[in-house]
Amino acid sequence: MNYFELFDLPVSLLTDRLALAKKYFELQKQYHPDFYTQADEAEQKEALERSSLVNKALKVLQQPDQTIQYVLQLKGLLTENEPYKLPPAFLMEMMELNEKLAAEDTVTFKLEVAAVEKELYVEVKDTIEKYNDTGISTEKLLKLKEYYFKKKYLQRILDRMDD
Numbered sequence: 072m073n074y075f076e077l078f079d080l081p082v083s084l085l086t087d088r089l090a091l092a093k094k095y096f097e098l099q100k101q102y103h104p105d106f107y108t109q110a111d112e113a114e115q116k117e118a119l120e121r122s123s124l125v126n127k128a129l130k131v132l133q134q135p136d137q138t139i140q141y142v143l144q145l146k147g148l149l150t151e152n153e154p155y156k157l158p159p160a161f162l163m164e165m166m167e168l169n170e171k172l173a174a175e176d177t178v179t180f181k182l183e184v185a186a187v188e189k190e191l192y193v194e195v196k197d198t199i200e201k202y203n204d205t206g207i208s209t210e211k212l213l214k215l216k217e218y219y220f221k222k223k224y225l226q227r228i229l230d231r232m233d234d
Contacts, residue, residue, distance in 0.1 A: 073145055074128035082204035084139055084215075086132045098125045139199075139219050148212055155220045165224060172232060180232065184225055191221050 075082045078094045100106070102121035107114055131137045143149035168187065172180055192199075195218045198211045 074132055074141065077124065077128050078132065080132075082142060082145070082202075084142060084199045084202045085135065086138060088133070091129065091132055095125065095129050135199075136219065136222060139215060142202075142204075143212065143216055143219065146212055148209075148216055149219075155216075157217070157220060157224060161221060161224075165228065169228060172228065177232065181229070184229060188222065188225055191218055191225075194218065 073082075077098070078091060080086065080090060080094070099122065102118050102125060104115065104119045104122055107118040110118070131141050140149060144151075164187070168183065171183065195211075195215050198207070198215050
């Protein structure tokens with residue numbers, strides 16, 4: 072059972088937060104280990120596993136980047152710790168951005184990174200906002216995968232800035 076099935080939600084890249092929260096509380100009432108203290112050991116173990124799965128699924132589905140990663144994994148287009156080659160033009164742009172990191176103030180630099188993120192999003196906006204699990208092409212999913220890795224790269228730059 073995947074996370075969307077667990078939460079009885081359609082596969083989407085933008086999760087309905089209200090429906091997610093509502094279903095989370097339902098599932099926690101159903102599987103929270105505290106409600107199984109009088110049950111036998113097997114039932115307690117199953118409740119603990121289910122509760123853990125519910126918490127993990129919530130964490131993924133609340134975060135858009137993690138949701139993209141998860142959907143790509145469901146589609147068989149992304150594996151854990153997959154090495155990915157970003158386009159040389161993007162890497163050159165990131166080198167230039169990295170050079171600015173030392174030269175510019177934090178606010179200006181973060182604004183530049185935000186502008187790059189916004190530019191990247193434009194390329195996949197329709198795919199993310201109008202995602203249709205049954206009608207999406209592999210080409211669009213591969214573009215989404217590239218977007219996912221580019222965003223990860225940008226996040227690493229921002230994380231280094233905070234060090």
